[in-house]
Amino acid sequence: MKLAPAPQHVVGPEGKPKLGRFSGAAESFGWHLLAGEHARSSLWRRFHHKKWHYVSLVSEQVMAAVAIVDLGWTSTCFCYAFDRNDSDMMANYSQDGLPGRLSVGVGEHAGAASWFRTRSTQISIEPLPGGRFQLTLRCPYMEIDAEFGPPIAPLLLATGPVKGGALHGTQKSPGMPLTGEVRTFRDEYKLDGGVASFDYSNGLLARETAWRWASGHSLEMGFNLQSGYFGGNENALWIDGEVVPLAPAHFIFDPHDPMQRWHIFTEDDQLELFFTPDGARRQDRNLLVAASRYIQPVGHFSGWVRSEPEGAKRIVSQLAGVTEDHYSRW
Template structure:
């Protein structure tokens, strides 16, 4: 199944959202002109509009992730660097921002997202040629990275949200990576590695939860989610093409964060075992909000295929992440 090309806008002339899965990059995402039944007032949108820009960097030695999150009424950012050789979390940074000041999220995956508070500065910039630049300065961690263009088209997914309104996300396939990551201990070259990103923009419910899995090589990669967005963003990148996947199931022991995960899709096109090597956790309880966040880092093994009648393609120790996340925001 070939995905249609991404539209220039996710809103039709009548204000109705163009739900579906597409290949390519959409233009500016602006939910202010939604028509009924998805239309919401400006104050509701202020508190329910959630955007994030997440970048993963992977080499044979290092896995790192950086995220900028705009929650509408506040913002936050995090970054970590995991040493695959000794299983050590070299850096694990997070910082809340000032409302309407610290975070500047792009209106689309081709814009600039940034976070600044005190001595902390993070920026994700699109260079206009299909490549991107990541700059990070925070306590005990610095990153200067360039990645792209992607090996295959971006995935665009848009759909309705129960108890919310609408959501859209852009996921990249693998992108060639270069640059340097510096920790308190030493510097690590990123040249020859793989990068990927997740840009998401939606009007979400106050209580939102999901399970997620993502891993990429230049030949294949996948994005899987179960939760608030259903199977809308489930996709397989295979030999330069995007293949839509059915709803995914995530089976693991919630009492043991480093236990194996079993992940499969209902269309018999993906069946994987995920073996964690380490994990980032962040659990918070605030007066008006709460979150429970777990992102294990590890490897996927199993098989995928581009259609139910095609031969299985084996996946062996493909580096990536899973995630179990609940937010009251």
Template sequence: MNAAHTILPPAPACIVGPDGMPALGRHAGTLRGCDWHRLAPPYARGALWRRLHHKRWHYAALASDQMFCAVAIVDVGWMTTCFAYAFDRADGDMMANFSQDGLPGRFSATLAEDGAGTSTFGRAGVYIDLGPQGLSLRSPWLEVDASFAAPTAPALVASGVVAGGGVHATQKTGGLALTGEVRTWRNEYSLDGGTASIDYSNGLLPRETAWRWASGHDLDVGFNVQAGYFGANENALWLDGAVHPLAPARFVYDAKDPLEPWRIFTEDDCLDLVFTPVAARREQRNLRIAASRYVQPLGTFTGWVRSAPDAPRRIVTQLAGVTEQHFARW
């Protein structure tokens, strides 16, 4: 088997080692110990620089036959924000779509220190609690109670150095068996039998950061690929209980009309998918000192994947997931 597709080594006990050196690369397990203040040269940065460049987010996608729901909490250092949406897959209606800003720390939001922790947000009638075992959300527009089963495949833990920034780390899960309920103004939707996936990211990022991203999961197959600030570090395929690294990804799509089909493939010939969007969450913000342009289409992926260039192809049909085009000046 190609060495790039061997099984990943286990995640370190702490992403920043006792000597202050980060455990760079891709691992399988749980991301722990994102103690960036402990970094030693040449990775060390001053306290003010770290404060201005430290970014964290915690994101969950919930997919069932009836519903697709996504929830995120983001801490950019000087402010926090959250967003959530719920899409009825049967009739194509966006049943809820909102965001709420807050202040970091106990005033509004507390982000988990690493992939083993829980993140919370609470402000203006919105409360979110997101952790490894589940998600609870209350708002005037949407309520979610979701429980995640223990993973049957290890998560991807990736750490790398970002140009213009510092060390960045992320934990991505494969598909997690899902139970619970989503409640909107119109209906109650069971999540039982669905699939959840979790993205936790924590790092020192440049003032301007951009990426394209795609993710889709069920219990047997799933993937996460990105092109942009983090290169191929977080590109991975989950197949039959194992996680496999993937090569750099290419995104072929119309940036001016992201609701047209996307083609996504990896340079190692292990993933080739067409994404068909059915809706999108969009947001453009300009706060003078910061700005973002964001669109996250949701839909389905069809094509094939495989664990290595010489392995048989696994056909993928109508796999629920998202793509994303994002620019942030933060």
């Protein structure tokens, strides 16, 4: 199935959203322009509008991730660096921002700049010419200087309704060539020759939101899978320079022991993977107005994928990536 080109604007001039899965990038989401059944008041949007920009960096030795999260009424960020050779989480850091948007700016689309700034933490994701990006991070436990891109295949744009909220949109990237360096207390780790990918999400979400997620990328093949608040809308496979939509995904794992092997497959018989965790980032917070239970194992996938139900299976072996089990009250 070939996806239609992404619309320039997710919300059209009449206030009607363009829903579905598309190939390419949008230039705006514009939820404030919604009309009719999808329209919400500015006060409602202030507390339900959530945006985040997540970047994954993978080399032979290290896996690192950085996320900037705008919750509307507050903000947060996290980052970590994991040594793939000895399964050691070398750095694991998170920081809440000041109230409102004083500390954060998540761009209005995937190609725009995002930033997070407090006294101890500075993060920026900046677009560069030619479809490339620059990531800079400074925090107490690690530093990153990285450049990545351009994407080797089209981005996925997925938009759709969410129960208890209104609408959600997300842009997922395929694997992108990576250069740069991660610095921790232990050593400096070169990223040259590695692979980067990103998740840009922008939506009007429910007060309580939960999902399971899996992502893994090389420069030849990659996938994004989710089960939860957004259904199968963002499930996709990147292969042979194309983005291929996938059916709903099933995640079979032990939520009480997520460091055991995961079994993940899609209903269209185009993907079956087994994920072996090597380490994990965890967070469990319960505040007066918000809560979060989160684990993101890092490890590798093995199994097979194919671009159509009757097509030839492509073997996946030791592909680095992550899974996630996440609940938020925000």
